[in-house]
Amino acid sequence: MREVYINDSNCITPLGFDVQANFDALLEGKSGIVKSTDFHKAVYVSKIDEQLLNKSFAEIGDPSAYTKLEKMLILTLKPLVSEYSISKDTPLIVSTTKGNIDELHHTNPRRILLHEVAQAVTDFFGLTQQAIVISNACVSGLLSVAVAKRMIQAGVYEGALVVAGDIISEFVLSGFHSFQAISDTPCRPYDESRKGITLGEAAAAVYISTVKSKNPTQAVKISGDGAINDANHISGPSRTGEGLYKSILAALEEAAVDVTAVDFISAHGTATHYNDEMEAIAFNRASLEHVPLNSLKGYYGHTLGASGLLETIISIESAFRNVLIPSVGYETSGISQPLNIIKNNQQKDIKYFLKTASGFGGCNTAVLFEKIA
Amino acid sequence: MKKPYFISDYVSIWKNTLSLNGETLFNCSQETSFKDFSKSLYKHIDMNYPKFYKMDNLSKLALLATEALFKNKNFNPEEENIALTLSNKSGSLDTDLKHQDSIADETNFFPSPAVFVYTLANICLGEISIKYKLQTENAFFVSESFQPDFITVYAEQLLQTGKAKKVLCGWVEYTDDNYEAFIYLVDEEGTLEHRSETLKKLYLE
Known part of the structure; x- marks a missing residue:
């Protein structure tokens, strides 16, 4: 391929x-x-x-x-x-x-x-x-x-x-x-x-x-993806995070990358009660609860059709600078399952990162990216 | 070597008529609104899905076409990993106008969540996914006209990469009581080759 x-x-x-x-x-x-x-x-x-x-x-x-x-x-x-x-x-x-x-x-x-x-x-x-x-x-x-x-x-x-x-x-x-x-x-x-x-x-x-950037500090490979529907409700996410969980698995499987290799997650994190809870469940099901994660909605708000691409671009920059951006607005966990939500600027070597999104109509998408050194 | 794929079945709904694989299955002889036509068709194909009545027109149209197609198959859709890729020209404009009416007057402001949720064209994919329990790949595209050159490549890529076993594709357009649905299933079995030229012909039938 x-x-x-x-x-x-x-x-x-x-x-x-x-x-x-x-x-x-x-x-x-x-x-x-x-x-x-x-x-x-x-x-x-x-x-x-x-x-x-x-x-x-x-x-x-x-x-x-x-x-x-x-x-x-x-x-x-x-x-x-x-x-x-x-x-x-x-x-x-x-x-x-x-x-x-x-x-x-x-x-x-x-x-x-x-x-x-x-x-x-x-x-x-x-x-x-x-x-x-x-x-x-x-x-x-x-x-x-x-x-x-x-x-x-x-x-x-x-x-x-x-x-x-x-x-x-x-x-x-x-x-x-x-x-x-x-x-x-x-x-x-x-x-x-x-x-x-x-x-x-x-x-x-x-x-x-298909061509790698001439500037080696810019290219990321799109390693795997999945966009799977919850088939549950048109305005509320699945209680089990089904579609997001399956989208993440599809992305990892296509990339042939083990879940333990994921260095960072740029999540959707809209700050609605149901969305954030659903994500916590899906990430835990995928054994990603220890991976540093942020939502950029506290900086940009929810930019709807732009959000997934904007947050991908910011995450690419994070990967090349090896800096994780905190999830602004987060202090005390309000979700039922643990996530490693980033609270302060941190240095971390990043090779693989996962970007996810979910929306009305039960849709979800997960894409795994690999930084090309 | 690429596997060959086929258009196993196709359904068209327009001008008070539903046809399956080129044959008329249901027709309302006199001029009628989509509201009345969709109710008659719902009964004719024996749908029995009360949620149908809460949906917007675009979702009703997409669901009726899908139901007629799946009824003709002897599989359980839930077990077949059927991806959904629908497209249209006007997005959710029909429902957008209804929501806009509810917020046009600041002194009479009555937006409703039951209307607002349908101001996204991909909700019709969600409705199909829920009805047939399809936890599968889905994408909604918008273009000025049906784009079989693009959709055939996208559908085959889903199949070739194992992201789906079959793909339900098509065009579902609804504005101002004008409606047009053309939905087809791409599969490993069938007699009509899955080609852009074939789809252009079937779409115009």
């Missing part, structure tokens, strides 16, 4: 408009979460400043011609397209849960359909293939990595651009409010006082290919 690598990455978040700026902010313990009065109710969110975004975007295009999400996606992809002098027939995979959903309340909404968002990005870069959108709830960003890898292994692509993004909207906020799932404080994954999620917005992009 062909080996497939993530060669390069970029992200745009409230903590910075590239990976270095983001990682440096995380090392200093900065969070993007602030109280906002932009919505129906005052709420904590991690929101991208649109003026800053427009200022950066103006260097490459007309900010008024695109929605906020499209500007985030294009700006994130831009350095990767330039760096690799991407040929115009390179496939583009776009991950988003709700696209331009905030346009729905406008009289003349722009590009409501997800494929129209992807087309705007495709056209900006002059790409010739029709983009594929992955919209699989909160696992979309991570699943898009698995899908790109599978298509490359099948031999139809040599490389693929993957971009993921979502914005905060009244649409999504009101929906999670109706589930009573929005925290009235910045979210606190796995903590006993956790009260639900904080929403965030971000865009993230990677270039995936």
Whole structure:
């Protein structure tokens, strides 16, 4: 089977408009979460400043011609397209849960359909293939990595651009409010006082290919993956963590890597009661309870379709710097089974790391990555 | 050497008609809404699954097509490691508009979790997974039109790598009382070769 690598990455978040700026902010313990009065109710969110975004975007295009999400996606992809002098027939995979959903309340909404968002990005870069959108709830960003890898292994692509993004909207906020799932404080994954999620917005992009990066401090191999449904409930995770557990096993089995080799886990950790508890059960079933683990939701909020890819990119940086980032907001365990949740910046040699995500519809994804020295 | 795969069965639902492997199985002769059509079809194929009535239209459409296909098979879906890869054009727009209506007026704000959960197109995969107890690979794709070139490669890769034993693929589109489902099973057995050209033809039938 062909080996497939993530060669390069970029992200745009409230903590910075590239990976270095983001990682440096995380090392200093900065969070993007602030109280906002932009919505129906005052709420904590991690929101991208649109003026800053427009200022950066103006260097490459007309900010008024695109929605906020499209500007985030294009700006994130831009350095990767330039760096690799991407040929115009390179496939583009776009991950988003709700696209331009905030346009729905406008009289003349722009590009409501997800494929129209992807087309705007495709056209900006002059790409010739029709983009594929992955919209699989909160696992979309991570699943898009698995899908790109599978298509490359099948031999139809040599490389693929993957971009993921979502914005905060009244649409999504009101929906999670109706589930009573929005925290009235910045979210606190796995903590006993956790009260639900904080929403965030971000865009993230990677270039995936069969060729190892020329820069040896950048490539990670996508060693194995699984995306298995709980088949249990559409809005609540499985009590036994079934789908996540099976996804993890599938990823390890494909990689032919023993569970004891996993050095670090970047988990989903939304800070809802049910999600975090389900993850604790699944990780214990997989004998991963001693492996250092974090959720980055305390820094970025839940960035929906971007989260899986954004958290993968931050974890790649962790792996290359051999530094583990603490799971901010966590003090006292609020889950029924033990996990080794990271409390302080730590040095650790990292070779293999696992990234997981779970979402509505009972979906789960796990991907095992290997740092190529 | 790559194993050959086949389209073992296919189901289409559109214009008040359900057909299985090219033959009409059910037809409502007069013009009718999806609401009435889906109820009649549900009874006709003897579905007996009360949760059906709580679902959004996209999930109902996907489930009816899947039920008609599985009813024609002599296996227990739960035991077959059947992956799900569905796609469409409009995502969950039909339900998105319902949720948007409930939040459009700040003085009459009534978002409902029972509606909101369906504002994700992949929920229909979750509903199929629950009904047939499929703890299997699943992915939902969105594109302007049905993309058999992409889906055939993706499905075969799941099979070749042993991530699935069969793959239920297809297109499920619902907006504003217009509906179109084309669902097929990719398997090691069958007579129709699993090829993009074949699917393009069957989809247009």
